[in-house]
Amino acid sequence: MEHSVVSSSNFNAWFGDNHVVKDVSIEIEKNQVIAVMGPSGCGKTTFLRCINRMHELIANTSVKGSMKLEGQEVYLMNPIYVRYKIGMVFQRPNPFPNLSIYDNVIAGYKLNGLKLEKADQDAIVEKSLTSAALWNEVKDSLHKKGTFLSGGQQQRLCIARAIAMEPSVILFDEPTSALDPISTSSVETLFHELKSNYTLIIVTHNMQQAARVSDKTAFFYVGELVEFDDTKTMFTSPKDTRTQNYITGRFS
Amino acid sequence: MSVILLIIVVGILITLILQSIPSIKKSGIGFLWGKTWDPVADVYGALPFIIGTLLTSFIALLICIPFSYAISIYLGEYNQKGWLSDLLKNAIELIAAVPSIIYGFWGLFVLVPLVRGLESKIGITPYGIGVFTASIVLAVMIIPYAASLGITLIRMVPSPLKEAAYALGATRFEVIRAVVLPFTRRGLFAGILLSLGRALGETMAVTMLIGNTPAIASKFKDLIFGPGNTMASIIANEFTEADHAVYLSALIEIGLVLFFLTVIINLIGKRIITSFSNN
Amino acid sequence: MESRIRLRNIQSTIFKGIIVFLAFLITLPLLVVLLYIIQQGITQVNWTFLTHVPAPVGEKGGGIANALIGSLIIVFFSALMAIPIGILTGIYLSENSRTRLAYYVGLCVDILQGVPSIVVGIAVYFWIVKPSSGFSAISGSVALAIMMLPIVIRSTEETLKLLPDTLKEAALSLGVPYHRVILKVIVPCGFAGILSGIVLSVARIAGETAPLLFTAFGNPYLSTALGKPMETLPHLIFTYATSPYDDWHNLAWGASFILLLFVLILNISTKIITRKWNIQL
Numbered sequence: 001m002e003h004s005v006v007s008s009s010n011f012n013a014w015f016g017d018n019h020v021v022k023d024v025s026i027e028i029e030k031n032q033v034i035a036v037m038g039p040s041g042c043g044k045t046t047f048l049r050c051i052n053r054m055h056e057l058i059a060n061t062s063v064k065g066s067m068k069l070e071g072q073e074v075y076l077m078n079p080i081y082v083r084y085k086i087g088m089v090f091q092r093p094n095p096f097p098n099l100s101i102y103d104n105v106i107a108g109y110k111l112n113g114l115k116l117e118k119a120d121q122d123a124i125v126e127k128s129l130t131s132a133a134l135w136n137e138v139k140d141s142l143h144k145k146g147t148f149l150s151g152g153q154q155q156r157l158c159i160a161r162a163i164a165m166e167p168s169v170i171l172f173d174e175p176t177s178a179l180d181p182i183s184t185s186s187v188e189t190l191f192h193e194l195k196s197n198y199t200l201i202i203v204t205h206n207m208q209q210a211a212r213v214s215d216k217t218a219f220f221y222v223g224e225l226v227e228f229d230d231t232k233t234m235f236t237s238p239k240d241t242r243t244q245n246y247i248t249g250r251f252s
Numbered sequence: 253m254s255v256i257l258l259i260i261v262v263g264i265l266i267t268l269i270l271q272s273i274p275s276i277k278k279s280g281i282g283f284l285w286g287k288t289w290d291p292v293a294d295v296y297g298a299l300p301f302i303i304g305t306l307l308t309s310f311i312a313l314l315i316c317i318p319f320s321y322a323i324s325i326y327l328g329e330y331n332q333k334g335w336l337s338d339l340l341k342n343a344i345e346l347i348a349a350v351p352s353i354i355y356g357f358w359g360l361f362v363l364v365p366l367v368r369g370l371e372s373k374i375g376i377t378p379y380g381i382g383v384f385t386a387s388i389v390l391a392v393m394i395i396p397y398a399a400s401l402g403i404t405l406i407r408m409v410p411s412p413l414k415e416a417a418y419a420l421g422a423t424r425f426e427v428i429r430a431v432v433l434p435f436t437r438r439g440l441f442a443g444i445l446l447s448l449g450r451a452l453g454e455t456m457a458v459t460m461l462i463g464n465t466p467a468i469a470s471k472f473k474d475l476i477f478g479p480g481n482t483m484a485s486i487i488a489n490e491f492t493e494a495d496h497a498v499y500l501s502a503l504i505e506i507g508l509v510l511f512f513l514t515v516i517i518n519l520i521g522k523r524i525i526t527s528f529s530n531n
Numbered sequence: 532m533e534s535r536i537r538l539r540n541i542q543s544t545i546f547k548g549i550i551v552f553l554a555f556l557i558t559l560p561l562l563v564v565l566l567y568i569i570q571q572g573i574t575q576v577n578w579t580f581l582t583h584v585p586a587p588v589g590e591k592g593g594g595i596a597n598a599l600i601g602s603l604i605i606v607f608f609s610a611l612m613a614i615p616i617g618i619l620t621g622i623y624l625s626e627n628s629r630t631r632l633a634y635y636v637g638l639c640v641d642i643l644q645g646v647p648s649i650v651v652g653i654a655v656y657f658w659i660v661k662p663s664s665g666f667s668a669i670s671g672s673v674a675l676a677i678m679m680l681p682i683v684i685r686s687t688e689e690t691l692k693l694l695p696d697t698l699k700e701a702a703l704s705l706g707v708p709y710h711r712v713i714l715k716v717i718v719p720c721g722f723a724g725i726l727s728g729i730v731l732s733v734a735r736i737a738g739e740t741a742p743l744l745f746t747a748f749g750n751p752y753l754s755t756a757l758g759k760p761m762e763t764l765p766h767l768i769f770t771y772a773t774s775p776y777d778d779w780h781n782l783a784w785g786a787s788f789i790l791l792l793f794v795l796i797l798n799i800s801t802k803i804i805t806r807k808w809n810i811q812l
Binding site: 255256258260261263264267268271318319322323325326327330340343344345346347349350351352353354355356357358360361362392395421423424425426428449450452453454455456460484487488491492504507510511514515517518519522 | 540557636737765768772
Binding site: 052054057059080081082083084085087088090092094095096097098107108110111112113158161162165 | 629695697698700701702703704705706707708711712715716719720722
């Protein structure tokens, strides 16, 4: 199906001999917020990291199956290019400590040696920081290093950094688990606004968050994709007992 | 790129071995316990220098141990922060920073007369220079190495362990003796080994203070207070004067022995430390 | 019980007293040495001292210009050789801690750290001095460079290992190729540690004498030729201190003062570098 932006078919991933992602097939459509949830160790983070080929950076890992980005096989493309096209935000905010806020936002360009006109750079920085709802807070300190920002602000800086590359998909790996409640809600509000321009795939272990922010939810259990449905349906009348048990808190 | 390291180390080893061959052919394994070093008569025995090296290193170690332990315990346990501890730490680092030639020079002009005075007071031949003087300076030079390692180790002792002892009513001294020191025993031993390795290879300060005699003293007091020679200092003194091939080769062979000695001791020390920090 | 506890407390206090005493006693020799060198040496330093070569025995005046320039040149070239190799190897070791090659290279670094400096001098003698039939400044530089390498490598490796993994991940996730991640993110973040390692290693070799005894040798004249023998501060101190002439002793004191000053400044710089440029992670 060509209007799906990310799709996988019988996708598997291993850590050594440990089979952590089992035969996952999923179609993710454009401009949606997809939550991926499941108990610890269910393979959701591993699956996420396979989409932009970060999983293979760990030694002794392997994958099998089809993973497509906008119709093209990800594992046949140059991995650097794949990561270039997909944005990622991590659990702990990780802005580059030796760069200013301004430089952090355009880091993706600078580090790749892509030369841009100053005017273009300024435009990208402003646009990304605005989309990340951080512009007003930092516009007067763009050339300071970002370490004085709060956790939530740092995370939004990382989001701005990812957005600046104009990816079609942004992957979030438990983006608010290291943040306090106020910062968390500021980031969640952001998901809603980003949806119109990007597709967001968010791994979270916080069910309420999944229910709050996503259009569709995928439930992983012991490496398998158990259920993938509209969020509303998933939480009110899940089709699989395992999903039902997870939602009602039988296991975490 | 890093392969260059391998090349260098292997290169050094091969060079030493190759150049020692003439001497090995001449003197055989008895080289190691040959007591006479007489280049003029073409007789080469390394024992005087091996003894000298071991003597100076061990005496230096003996002198250094109480001090470096004291520093480690003080900075690792009693006073970990603050201006006084920073002062002491900087002083220790400064001791390590002073080049050995300067220690040797100072030793020659200040320590030697002092020792000479001491020796005449207690009725020994007042050489001034000698194994004892060299060992003192050597001790000062290796204290920083043992101390800094000791500090790191002692700070690594987990608080819960110490707190358990305090909670049982132990005094500070008893906690140190019963908990801290046993816990760090192996690591402190490794620190000693590494300091030993450093002392074995030290050249300049020792060369200037040891007196450069190729003979082994017969009386014990002369052994310590009289002049001697170490492996490093004989090489330093006679290398450029060695006029025939076997002479030079004998010196190189001493270098080879020194190489093995220091490398083995250093590696053992390092292995103990890595196994300690992995626990 | 009470008296027993009191006794143990006294024991503890005595112990602490001994420890404190011994610990601070060690500063005594340091002060004595430093003060003596400064006292003897500072009177020697004047413009003539810094700009002239040593006078022949018996003549007044003279200085250490040849050693001063010589030290600068030789140390400069050592650093030139050792820094790139050292940093690259340090990067390699911190990124590839599990490969076979990394194990052997690490082993070699450990070995090299323990090799006595005089042995390095012997090796370089046979590698360079003998084949080119003459002592030369460049052979001295090579010997000193070999001694610099372990320090630079280890400090680079340790600094980089301390950087959190998330830094690398963030850069990689932006689609930055690996070599750029290292060069443009990891190394700049570890800059302070790497630089202080370099400065420390320079301070260390500036005072090394043994490897120079049969490589750069010495030269009573001012020479800037890399292929010829060259005088250095430590070597001059050694030769003149062990000579029987008072004039030469005085020169050696002055040289010691300059050398000490140089080493101290470098060590203090290291502290300033680490404090000022350390990236807050």
